[in-house]
Amino acid sequence: MSHIKLSPRLAAVAQLVETKQKMADIGSDHAYLASALVEQGKVAKAIVGEVAEGPLQNAKSTVSSQGLTGSIDCRLADGLAALSKTDEVETVVIAGMGGLLIKKILEDGQSLGPFQQLVLQPNTDQEALRAWLVQNGYRISQEKMVAEGVHHYEIIVAHPGQQKLSAEDLTFGPFLRKDKGPVFVAKWQHERDRLALVLKRLEEAQQTNSMKYAEVKRAVGQIEKELD
Incomplete structure (x- = not known):
């Protein structure tokens, strides 16, 4: 054994x-x-x-x-x-x-x-x-x-x-977002880049007025604010 x-x-x-x-x-x-x-x-x-x-x-x-x-x-x-x-x-x-x-x-x-x-x-x-x-x-x-x-x-x-947790705590984790270790940063940089590609495709498809575009753009902004 x-x-x-x-x-x-x-x-x-x-x-x-x-x-x-x-x-x-x-x-x-x-x-x-x-x-x-x-x-x-x-x-x-x-x-x-x-x-x-x-x-x-x-x-x-x-x-x-x-x-x-x-x-x-x-x-x-x-x-x-x-x-x-x-x-x-x-x-x-x-x-x-x-x-x-x-x-x-x-x-x-x-x-x-x-x-x-x-x-x-x-x-x-x-x-x-x-x-x-x-x-x-x-x-x-x-x-x-x-x-x-x-x-x-x-x-x-x-x-x-x-x-009680804020919306940001629920998304990013109350302890994870406080520590902001290298794995946390790597994960959310990757997610931001993935969503940026989605935005680009929606723009190419002329979908900038769609609900999907607004949701993804808001998510990208939230991630960038957290990383900054």
């Missing part, structure tokens, strides 16, 4: 998981994160939830090969239906999905919460996920952005509580 080596994205997620007795990873990507956290002694037990049989078998294979079947329970279920209140899960990780899907998973499982800690890594629609959190009894307590290849991943940590 060799210890699990996590990708930069999952390693960043693992660093943000608080030391707890029990965590759950929903949509686990071969149960790598849960296995690594148990091996490190950061959590005592973990539940892995998978919505399809193939990914579930992949997770079980990893857990078995690492000799962790006594510490990690792999379950077939849709989202937070993998859990019950009697599981006494403290931290829930949902990583590598679209923000709208993560939002739906949390929404559907509200009867189980609030959880002591959420560690979320949305690939898209981060703004909508942040808005859901602050509207549903969570406060964002920490954020991190990590680069992996050409991708820039945002990780959002939330705890139960109240919080």
